Amino acid sequence: MTGSDTPAAGWRPDAGGSILFLVSSALALVAAARRHELWDPLARTWHGTWLNAAGSVFFAVSAVGAFVVPSTQTLLDAAAANAGTLAGASCFLVAALLSRRAIPSGKE
Numbered sequence: 001m002t003g004s005d006t007p008a009a010g011w012r013p014d015a016g017g018s019i020l021f022l023v024s025s026a027l028a029l030v031a032a033a034r035r036h037e038l039w040d041p042l043a044r045t046w047h048g049t050w051l052n053a054a055g056s057v058f059f060a061v062s063a064v065g066a067f068v069v070p071s072t073q074t075l076l077d078a079a080a081a082n083a084g085t086l087a088g089a090s091c092f093l094v095a096a097l098l099s100r101r102a103i104p105s106g107k108e
Contacts, residue, residue: 018063021056029053048095055091058084 032049062084065077075081 014066015063018056018060021059025049025053025056048098051091051095051098055088055095058088058091060084062088 028049032046062081065075065080065082065084067076068074069076
C-alpha cells in the first residue's frame, strides 16, 4: 500500500485489540475478586479495575465505529469512534491516577 491507498492515518481502533482489552479486563475483574490471594493485595483497587473494564467496553464501541465500510471507504460511525476513544482513554487515565500510591513527604 502506498500512502494514498491508506484509508486513515494515525491510530485507529480495531476488533483484535478491542477483544484483547476485553479479555484482559475480564481477567483483572477475576483477580480483583480474589485479591486476598495476590502477592500484593494493596496494589489493586476495585475502582480502577472497573474503570479499566469500562474503558475496554468504550474502546470496543470505538472499534465498531471505526470500521471502514468497504463500499464507501468511510468510517461506519465517526462520532462513535471518537467518543468511544475519548471515553475509554478517560477511564484508563482516572484508573491510573487512582492506582498511584501515596508518597511519604518525609516531614513527619
